[in-house]
Structures are given as C-alpha cells and as structure tokens.
Amino acid sequence: DTAVSQTPKYLVTQMGNDKSIKCEQNLGHDTMYWYKQDSKKFLKIMFSYNNKELIINETVPNRFSPKSPDKAHLNLHINSLELGDSAVYFCASSRSGISYEQYFGPGTRLTVT
Amino acid sequence: DQQVKQNSPSLSVQEGRISILNCDYTNSMFDYFLWYKKYPAEGPTFLISISSIKDKNEDGRFTVFLNKSAKHLSLHIVPSQPGDSAVYFCAALGAGGTSYGKLTFGQGTILTVHP
Numbered sequence A: 001d002t003a004v005s006q007t008p009k010y011l012v013t014q015m016g017n018d019k020s021i022k023c024e025q026n027l028g029h030d031t032m033y034w035y036k037q038d039s040k041k042f043l044k045i046m047f048s049y050n051n052k053e054l055i056i057n058e059t060v061p062n063r064f065s066p067k068s069p070d071k072a073h074l075n076l077h078i079n080s081l082e083l084g085d086s087a088v089y090f091c092a093s094s095r096s097g098i099s100y101e102q103y104f105g106p107g108t109r110l111t112v113t
Numbered sequence B: 001d002q003q004v005k006q007n008s009p010s011l012s013v014q015e016g017r018i019s020i021l022n023c024d025y026t027n028s029m030f031d032y033f034l035w036y037k038k039y040p041a042e043g044p045t046f047l048i049s050i051s052s053i054k055d056k057n058e059d060g061r062f063t064v065f066l067n068k069s070a071k072h073l074s075l076h077i078v079p080s081q082p083g084d085s086a087v088y089f090c091a092a093l094g095a096g097g098t099s100y101g102k103l104t105f106g107q108g109t110i111l112t113v114h115p
Helices: none
Strands: A004-007 A010-013 A019-025 A031-037 A043-050 A053-057 A064-070 A073-078 A087-094 A108-112 B010-014 B019-025 B030-038 B045-051 B056-059 B062-067 B072-077 B086-094 B103-105 B109-114
Touching (some): A010 A019, A019 A031, A019 A087, A043 A073, B010 B019, B019 B030, B019 B109, B030 B062, B072 B086
Antiparallel strands (some): A019 A073, A031 A043, B030 B086, B062 B072, B086 B109
C-alpha cells in the first residue's frame, strides 16, 4: 500500500503537447506539493496546496497548472510542453504544521522531444 | 542563487567507518534543517531534522550537527553500512520572508559504502 503514488512513472512526449501527471496520497495529510528536479539535481518547489487551497506558487510558467480535486489528490497539468520541461517531477505530502517532514512519491520522469 | 549547497558530489566510505556529509546555507531565516535520503527510482525519504535553536540531534546511527555561526550543518553516520549507499539531500525550511514554509534542497551527495 503505497503512501504517495504518482502516475505515470515515465512520460515521453513531443514539444507542444499537453500532458498531466497525477498524484495521490493515502496518509491522511492535508498538504501536498509538487517539486521539479532539474538536470543539475536540485529539487525545487513548484506548488503547494493545503486543504485544496494553493499556498505556495513559485515562479513557474503559467503553462503549469496544479489542480487539487480533494485533499488526497494533487494533479499537475502542463500545456504546450517545451524541451526545458524535461525533468523528474516529484509529488509530496505532509501534515500541517510539520511541513519539513514530507513524504515523496517515486517521481515521474518527463522527457520532451 | 542557491541558498543550500552541498559541495561534495560524492563520498566513498568503508563499511564500519564514519560517513560525514556536509551542507552550507546562506539564508539566516531558516527554521529547521533536515536530511533526506534517496535511493534510485524512489522519492526522497525523510531521515533526520534539527531545529535552528539546537546544535545537535541524534537518532540511532545518525547525528546531525548545526553550526549557526558558520551556517553549516553536517550528517554523521556511524557505523556506516552498505545499505546506507544512497543520495543524501540537505534541506532547510524557511521561517520567514519569501522562503516561509518552503523546503530548499541542496543538490545532493552520493554516498557509497563499500563492504
């Protein structure tokens, strides 16, 4: 029983396409996050939702749009994919008030050709 | 402008010896410092944390030391085991300003423990 799951695990697509990555957590957490790990291996926060409300919105292109249908899900939709979007995307969750202890999903490796 | 840095991309240690992983930061507004461990094809896993008001936290074989004046923290693993081989990320939680509530990660250090 996976705590934080992401689908798909791998995603290969062409420039200009629109794609979504799904994330689900079964830990009962009320805060969820999206991170991007770039080619230099830095993990950078993109978005955070608390109880379905957006609380962190880093400077990312507005082609990236997170959606949280409920506390257990946080999906990431990306429009008009570009080569520079190629990266590993991690979803994570945490309890409110203990946001340093985050539980990560296995990652989605996105390759844009 | 990377606020959390791990200057050693890799570290190789013999089983049973001590592993010391280092991390430097520049932002004085960090509230907590953490270490995460990552195996290939998995997400990072929380390992240990330390509050900015402490200088040491120990959990079994893992000890984190914080030197606020030097803006430096380190993770000691003793004794090191082959199963500790992984990528270790240092991270810091912002306490105010634009970093509030955000985890900022270093770029990771690959630890290899040889049997």
